[in-house]
Amino acid sequence: xxGVHKKLERNSIAFVLGVIxxxxxxxxxxxxxxxxxxETVEADPDMRLYTPxxxxxxxxxxxxxxxxxxxxxxxxxxxDVERYGHYSLAVExxxxxxxxxxxxxxxxxxxxxxxxxxxxxxxxxxxxxRSLVPASKMPNYAFLDRIQVQPDKMASHLRALRTxxxxxxxxxxxxxxxxxxGQADPDGDLSDGVYDRYGAETNVxxxxxxxxxxxxxxxxxxxxxxxxxxxxxxxxPGVEPSSDTPSEEDNS
Amino acid sequence: xxxxxxxxxxxxxxGTSFVAILIGVVMMVSSQSAAFTTHGAMxxxxxxxxxxxxxxxxxxxxxxxxxxxxxxxxxxxLGILLSIAWAIFGFFIGDWVAWLLAYPDLTFDAAWSSFGRxxxxxxxxxxxxxxxxxxxxxxxxxxxxxxxxxxxxRYGPIFILLGYNLFxxxxxxxxxxxxxxxxxxxxxxxxxDILLTVVWVGYFFVFLNTLARREEKHIYVANWYYIAxxxxxALLHIVNNLAVPVSFGDTKSYSAFSGVQxxxxxxxxxHNAVAFFLTAGFLGMMYYYLPxxxxxxxxxxxxxxxxxxxxxxxxxxxxxxxxxxxxxxHWVQTLGMTFSIVLxxxxxxxxxxxxxxxxxxxxxxxxxxxxxxxxxAAVFYGLSTFEGSFLAxxxxxxxxxxxxxxxxxxxxxxxxxVAFITFGAIxxxxxxxxxxxxxxxxxxxxxxxxxxxAGTVIYVFAMWNSGIIQGLMWRTYSENGTLTYSFIxxxxxxxxxxxxxxxGGLLFLMGGLVCxxxxxxxxxxxxxxxxxxxxxxxVLEGAA
Amino acid sequence: xxxxxxxxxxxxxxxxxLIFLFGIAVAYALWPANKEKFDRAAKSIFHDQDEK
Ligand code: HEM
Ligand code: HEM
Numbered sequence: 038x039x040g041v042h043k044k045l046e047r048n049s050i051a052f053v054l055g056v057i058x059x060x061x062x063x064x065x066x067x068x069x070x071x072x073x074x075x076e077t078v079e080a081d082p083d084m085r086l087y088t089p090x091x092x093x094x095x096x097x098x099x100x101x102x103x104x105x106x107x108x109x110x111x112x113x114x115x116x117d118v119e120r121y122g123h124y125s126l127a128v129e130x131x132x133x134x135x136x137x138x139x140x141x142x143x144x145x146x147x148x149x150x151x152x153x154x155x156x157x158x159x160x161x162x163x164x165x166x167r168s169l170v171p172a173s174k175m176p177n178y179a180f181l182d183r184i185q186v187q188p189d190k191m192a193s194h195l196r197a198l199r200t201x202x203x204x205x206x207x208x209x210x211x212x213x214x215x216x217x218x219g220q221a222d223p224d225g226d227l228s229d230g231v232y233d234r235y236g237a238e239t240n241v242x243x244x245x246x247x248x249x250x251x252x253x254x255x256x257x258x259x260x261x262x263x264x265x266x267x268x269x270x271x272x273x274p275g276v277e278p279s280s281d282t283p284s285e286e287d288n289s
Numbered sequence: 290x291x292x293x294x295x296x297x298x299x300x301x302x303x304g305t306s307f308v309a310i311l312i313g314v315v316m317m318v319s320s321q322s323a324a325f326t327t328h329g330a331m332x333x334x335x336x337x338x339x340x341x342x343x344x345x346x347x348x349x350x351x352x353x354x355x356x357x358x359x360x361x362x363x364x365x366x367l368g369i370l371l372s373i374a375w376a377i378f379g380f381f382i383g384d385w386v387a388w389l390l391a392y393p394d395l396t397f398d399a400a401w402s403s404f405g406r407x408x409x410x411x412x413x414x415x416x417x418x419x420x421x422x423x424x425x426x427x428x429x430x431x432x433x434x435x436x437x438x439x440x441x442x443r444y445g446p447i448f449i450l451l452g453y454n455l456f457x458x459x460x461x462x463x464x465x466x467x468x469x470x471x472x473x474x475x476x477x478x479x480x481x482d483i484l485l486t487v488v489w490v491g492y493f494f495v496f497l498n499t500l501a502r503r504e505e506k507h508i509y510v511a512n513w514y515y516i517a518x519x520x521x522x523a524l525l526h527i528v529n530n531l532a533v534p535v536s537f538g539d540t541k542s543y544s545a546f547s548g549v550q551x552x553x554x555x556x557x558x559x560h561n562a563v564a565f566f567l568t569a570g571f572l573g574m575m576y577y578y579l580p581x582x583x584x585x586x587x588x589x590x591x592x593x594x595x596x597x598x599x600x601x602x603x604x605x606x607x608x609x610x611x612x613x614x615x616x617x618x619h620w621v622q623t624l625g626m627t628f629s630i631v632l633x634x635x636x637x638x639x640x641x642x643x644x645x646x647x648x649x650x651x652x653x654x655x656x657x658x659x660x661x662x663x664x665x666a667a668v669f670y671g672l673s674t675f676e677g678s679f680l681a682x683x684x685x686x687x688x689x690x691x692x693x694x695x696x697x698x699x700x701x702x703x704x705x706x707v708a709f710i711t712f713g714a715i716x717x718x719x720x721x722x723x724x725x726x727x728x729x730x731x732x733x734x735x736x737x738x739x740x741x742x743a744g745t746v747i748y749v750f751a752m753w754n755s756g757i758i759q760g761l762m763w764r765t766y767s768e769n770g771t772l773t774y775s776f777i778x779x780x781x782x783x784x785x786x787x788x789x790x791x792x793g794g795l796l797f798l799m800g801g802l803v804c805x806x807x808x809x810x811x812x813x814x815x816x817x818x819x820x821x822x823x824x825x826x827x828v829l830e831g832a833a
Numbered sequence: 834x835x836x837x838x839x840x841x842x843x844x845x846x847x848x849x850x851l852i853f854l855f856g857i858a859v860a861y862a863l864w865p866a867n868k869e870k871f872d873r874a875a876k877s878i879f880h881d882q883d884e885k
Contacts, residue, residue, distance in 0.1 A: 056521065057520055063604070064561075066606065066842075068553050071549055071553050100467040101403065102403075114614055136555070138552055142692070173777075175393065176403040178403070197533045197535045200543075203547075434878070507870055590874060591868075594862040595859055
């Protein structure tokens, strides 16, 4: 035993391998079982996919670093649940590449903010948060009104997402551009296709109150309004809160 | 620089400059987004500058032929200067971010300057820019001195430093332009990640190659820590950044992982970035510069070995303490918590080892600000690891998670430990490298020390207060069982602490500026000594 | 390869492996014959001159 170690020490390559082996195992032990977790998390056939417009909105959320101030992960704690709604389930971020759970709550949790406010409120709040909430520390995002969404790019985004495992169909990818426009144009011809492909519960409306152009404001509000709305929860929010409610995947 | 290179290295230098130019051109031509074009242009410009830099002396004879017996200090000097430059930039952005949380309108009405974009610029600039350059520079210094041999070649280390700083620039400018993967501490997009992988593999080979040429049988323990830092960071970087780009020509990519798996992979990365970047690397620094400046061998060499393996073994298991009470399976959380608590043992072994080394040299600690920087670093290392193990306990974390307490913990580690040990190393190494008797002004080192200490203490106390108040307000119930405080009320309660923190940060930034000035004057002063006095007991008679 | 299998593997062998290897590292560090080498190593940093 000692001899082996002496060699290991003398020989830097072996030393490096030693470090790799020793260091990887902990990570393996923690992570590997999670890749088989689908077996334990009940598959949810009703889990809806993000529409192309919502995907665009999600990308804006990432680009602007909203996640540095907002979490999207309601913990299994009583006060978390009472403040923000039913604790987050693993399935709910199943299609989130990457996840946006966050680590800091300078602002409130957003995991279930969808439907909490009107579109007008959301858009105005993004433009000038302090006009609605004077004590807010949130930056102004008025510039989102000025940038237009590029619908023709969304097909390649959905394709990349399919490569990493999100079950977008060929039809969804082909119609990505049309659906992006259609979702924000409730009276137009393209909106029917959005319902067909993404389900009757999809929000199809103009999100920023300006029909003339499809802006990043539309996309971001569309995304915010879908947060927490992609699947039906097993039970109503706040039903079983305790100070330490174990999560459903708890199998220890 | 070129006049140090052998003819073959000169060609390699010119060749890689062309490769950078070519990559820039290809990126610009195939670009489908403005940001990608800008980054192509940066590759291009970097290549052109490098080309002219290298070509200038292309035909001059080699100043000093390569020899194993001549230490090669150019990359160390370069790394130290870059580290200081990034420090100023990173502290400045950090303090700006801090003021923004007190007064959110203290910014331009422009997308690039909004909080969510500049905060990652702060973390990247300080961790990778300031910390990373200091680690590279000191690792080149320590490995040569302890192995008594030169780096294996002259261009390799320069290439690594330049490539690494190009990566940092792409990262930071990327956030301003809205390019980010959103993975904390791994924000840069796929093309920057590829560049870092190439650079890092190069770094690995240069370091290993130096060890292989050593003239000492035993590898001094500081190098072990540096190796662990290099190897594990490579592993973490590659796994966590696996992603599929939308197309070549687009900055955007989608992570290969999603949901729970992504969360665990991300925090396996995130926590071990702390462990192997912000801890192991800087412990390497500490295990060389601290005993050296104290003039006393490390208190227990055995202990340094045990804590090395302790840290290498255990950190990897602890990442899930970032995900307590989330949708992550319960047993993984428990595993992370358990290991985080055990981790305190090797962590305190290192901190204790450092402080016991100083036992008997307290007079030097009193008189020598450089050594005092390192002592304070060891103390804060002990404090922040204790705090970390405490925060990893589930019920404690239920209070601290998502609050400023985490920020306080981060900065007691980042300012008190990482920055203090780095400044200690900088003040040790600068006079030696530039062959000056001592720093230009020992008094200014003293000033820096007190500014930095005051800044750190104010910062950390402010965040402890605000974090705990915030956590308590969120969970306070009134008698009839409803939540007492709205979120906004908790937000308003933070205001005074945010101002205090920003003031602390300002002091810390001023300290950084004093350091930069002092280093600049040291380098540009003309007092050169033939050989730096590494006096018999090894004390560098640097800043008194 | 089921989830339960991995969890079982992690919880049992993961830990055994860890304790075993860590034992080796400690034994190496405390092995009496290594003491002299370590003492030399600890002092080695004072023997380097700046120019070799
Ligand atoms: C002048 C000194 C500094 C100031 C004023 C400062 C300020 C800040 C501020 C205001 C934040 C954001 C906190 C929030 O979102 O609530 C932050 C985050 C952070 N800073 Fe600093 N910082 C400084 C130095 C450093 C240094 C030297 C390091 C590392 C070596 C560092 C590492 C970090 C990290 C890792 C985070 C992210 C923390 C998290 O997400 O939990 N900072 N800093
Ligand atoms: C025994 C050692 C340590 C343990 C067990 C530990 C544990 C922890 C825990 C429990 C958290 C809070 C996670 C959360 O609630 O979100 C945390 C966050 C953090 N720690 Fe430590 N810590 C240790 C040492 C250090 C050191 C020395 C540093 C050096 C700078 C450091 C840097 C950080 C950073 C940057 C974060 C913030 C991550 C984020 O949320 O963005 N830690 N650590």
